[in-house]
Amino acid sequence: MPDPAGLELVAHELREQVPDAVEDTDYHRDVATLIIRPAGILDALRWLRDEPSQRYHFLASLHAADYLPAAPRFGVHYELLNLERVERLHVKAVLDDPGAPALPEIDSCVDLFPTAEFQEREAYDMFGIRFRGHPDLRRILMPDDYEGYPQRRDFPIGGEPVLFTHNEATTPRWWE
Amino acid sequence: MEIKARQLRARDLLKGDLEGVDLDQYVEERVLTTTLERALNWARSNALWPATFGLACCAIEMMSMVGARYDTARFGAEVFRASPRQADMLILSGRVSIKMAPVVRRIYDQMLEPKWVIAMGACASSAGVFNNYALVQGADKFLPVDVHVPGCPPRPEALIHGILKLQRKVQDRPDLGWRTRYEAQGTEEWPHPNVGAAAETDIA
C-alpha cells in the first residue's frame, strides 16, 4: 500500500500527465484511494498501468457501490495491484444518477484489463451502470428479462413476510 | 433332527400328502404372501435412485452421504442417475434461485412416474437464511415435495433419516392425496393418457 506521501506523489504525477482526472485522494485505515472523474478514468487507468514507476497492471477487483442518499450516488471501484511490489491502489470514480430511465454511464476498461469483462457485467446487472464500449453488456447473475437493478439501495430486499402469530391471519399468502 | 423332519415334510408335500391345516401352516411358514401393490412398493422403496441435483452447499453433504462413511448404497440409493429419465427421486440440495426454478421444474417433469422429491436443507424447504429477491422461498412453491430435511446443511445422517422416512412412506402410503391437490400427476413431458391433466385430451 503506498503510504500517504506516496499517494500524494502518485496523484501529483497523475495530475500532470492526465489533466482534470484526479478529483481527490483519500487515505483511511491503510487504504490509499484515488478519486477520479469518470470522464478521465480510462486515461488514468492506462497511466497507472503503463507508467514504469507505477505498473499497477493487475486489476484485482472492479465493483460498484450505491451511496444513496449521498450524492453523487454511484461509485465504481477499481482495486489495482502491483504484483512485484505488492502494493494496492484503490481507484474510485463517482457517478451521478441521471434519473429514472437513463442509466449512469462510464467508459469500459475491458481493453485495458480483460478481467473486467464479467465484473462490469455484474456491476451493470446489479446497479444499472452502463459501461460504454463493453463488448457484451448483458445481465449475468439475474435472469435475462429481469426488470430492475437489485443491489441499488432503493430496490426492496424482496422475499416474503415471515409469519408469526401476530400477523399470520392478516398476511396474504403466495397463492392469494 | 429338525432338518430331517423338515425334509420329510417337504417330501410329503411334494407327494401330496399334506392336507388342510398342515398345508396352510407349511405354506405360511415359508412363502410370503402379499398383494402385488405392496410388493411393488417394497421394491420401489428399497431401490430409490436419486437424480444428481446438487445446487449448492447441501450438495457437498449429499456427496458425503454417498461416501464411504455414511453409505446410502446400503439403503438402495445405489447410483445417482445423471439422466432424470432413469431416476426415481430428486434430492433438491441447495438454494433454488429464480433463474434455476424453471430448470428444476423441467427436470422434475422429465422424470417418470412414480417419482418423489426430497427438499434437502433449509434453503430448498423454505429459502433458509435468504429471505430476498433472488430465491424461490421454498421449493414447494413449484414442485410437490414429499420430505423436507431441515439443516443448514443437514448432516448426512439427517439426510439418510429423510430417505428412510421417504422409504417408509413409499412402502406404506405412496400417495397421500396431495398429488391430486397439486395436480402433480401426469406432469411428464408426454403425460400418461389416463392420468391427470392429459386424461381429458385425446391421445392416440
Add this chain to the structure above:
Amino acid sequence: MVGVSERTAGESVPELATGVVTEPVTAPQAPDGDLGPDRELLTVNFGPHHPATHGVLRLLVTLEGEVVRDMKPFVGYVHTGIEKSCEDKSYWKVIPLVERADYLAYHFNALVFCMAVERLLDEPVPPRAQYLRVIHCELNRIHSHLVWLGTSAMDLGAISVFWYCFRERDKVLDAFEASTGQRMHTRYIQVGGVAEDIPAGWDRRVLELVDDLEERVGQYEAMLDRNEIFLRRTKGVGIVDEQRLLELGVTGPLLRAAGNPFDLRKAAPYCSYEDFDFKIPVGTVGDCYDRYRVRVAEMRESCRIVRQAIEGLPEGPRITENRKVALPPRHELATSMEALIHHFKLVTEGFRVPPGEAYVAIEGPRGELGCFVVADGSAKPARVHFRDPSFVNLQALRDMTVDGYVADMIVNLAMLDPILGGIDR
C-alpha cells in the same frame, strides 16, 4: 521474498513403465476461410443440470466435430443475493450469510469479511485467535482441495479417488465439528477473533489427523501422478500463458501452475502467516497436470502449516477483549452490569463501525478472495462485495477450451475448480 520450490515434471515427460513417452495431443486448428458443407458448427448446451459441471454452470459450446471453437459460460443459476441481504443485517449476523457464498471455503469467506471489518474498526486480533484462524483456514483449504480432487478425478474416470478423498474429508469435518460444533458453515470466525476456544485434546487430535493426511496425500499421488490415462488426459491440456492469465485476473493455483509464484500468504502476509515456514508449489507449463500437482502439493504444505501452528499455539484470549465489539464471557454477565449492557447492545443492535471503506484480500483455495465493505457509521454494513476468485477465473475457461477437444473441456473445467456459489453469490 517468495519461496519458489517444487518444480512439477514439466520439463521431462515421465517415462512410463511401458517405455512409451506420452505426448500432449493437440486438436486441429481452425481452418482459414470458408467452412465447407461438411464442417458445420454445432452449438451444444451443457445445461445447468449436468453431471460434469461443478454446480449449476451453463456452457454454450460451439463445436466443429469434437473440437470446441467457441464457448460462452452462463452463470447466475444459484444467485442468492447474499450481498444485498448483508445490507439488511448487523455485522455479526452477516457472518453466517457470507460463509455460504463460496461454500467449500467457508472459513475463508468469514475470515476475509471479519478482516475487512476489523480493518475499519482498527481492531487488533489476539495472537491465539490468529493462530486458531490459520489452523481452521488451512484445514479448510485441505478440505476444499480434497473435494476438488475427488470430484475432478471422478469426472476423469478415476472414480475410486472420490471415495478416498471423501473419507479424508470426513475426518477433517470431524475436527471442525469437535472445535466448532458444525461440519460446514461453522460461523467460527468472528469479528475480533474466534467464537470459541478449542476443546482439550483437540490439538493432539489434529496433529494425528495431519500425519494421516500427509500419508493419504502420498497415496493419492501414487495413484494418479504417473497414471497413464491421467497423464494423457491432463498433460498439455488447457495451456494459457502467464501473461494472459494475469490479464484475465486469474490468481491462485491456476496462476501458480503457469509459473508465477504469487501467493498472498507470502506476498502480503496476514493473520500471522509470516510466523510459519512453508513453500509455494509452482508449476512450469501451466497445463492441467501442473494444476493438479500444484493443488496436491498445496495440501501437503497446508499440513505443514497446521502442524507448526498447533505446536506453536500461543496462550491468551481467543477473541478481542474490547467489549464493544465482542461478546463478554457468560460468567461475567452474572456479576458485572457493564458486561450485561454490552451483551444487550451487541445482541440487539450490534457494534457500530465508523464510516469508511476497506478492501481486504486473502489467499483462498481458488485464488485471491477479497471483501469490500462500506460502513456508514451504523450497525449494518452499507455495502458488502466479495471478489470471488472463481468468478474471475471463469473468464479463463474460454481461453483454455477453445481449439481443444470436448473431452478436454471437461478436464479444464475440473482443473479450474469453479465453485458456483462463489461465482453467483
